[in-house]
Amino acid sequence: EDKVVQSPLSLVVHEGDTVTLNCSYEVTNFRSLLWYKQEKKAPTFLFMLTSSGIEKKSGRLSSILDKKELSSILNITATQTGDSAIYLCAHNYGQNFVFGPGTRLSVLP
């Protein structure tokens, strides 16, 4: 069964903290692993990972894929209140995209 698991499901931190969000998946015909940020409306794209061990970076956010462990992490350094959102991880296999339950991040001032 193709499944995506995320942890933690919920996280509360203070501004300036660094957080690591986890995503693991069961694979069938892996194509890519995607991270999205969802605030009030539709998710916005963060990263697409296809190769193991290559870190993708965008400002304070970075992500890396470990195909051997079937997992990925999303790091956010020096968190800000604007980082408060649900972070979704999705596994793309074939033409399918399976989403994890999301991690709800709350960054307190």
Add this chain to the structure above:
Amino acid sequence: GAVVSQHPSWVICKSGTSVKIECRSLDFQATTMFWYRQFPKQSLMLMATSNEGSKATYEQGVEKDKFLINHASLTLSTLTVTSAHPEDSSFYICSAAAGGGPGELFFGEGSRLTVL
């Protein structure tokens, strides 16, 4: 990046009426489109996958006669909630994949349906 437009963004209707939500890929051809439902504070729940020109594949537990999906062209998919009831009130999001190699999903802005 690619743009997916979803319309309407918010609709209020009376119980028993049908509501159509459109999802358009504006600058690419979407071989596959997905429809999701999202309850407050929960993740996206895939309802169905639609491929252009063929019948949609519905997820277990989703009533195909209740949620009609049409993917008539490579740039348009529609979701019709038939005989809507208050329990159908939710946030519905579409997404589109361009196909080919590993790709991103491009999301519409979402449609909030409120059934009175």
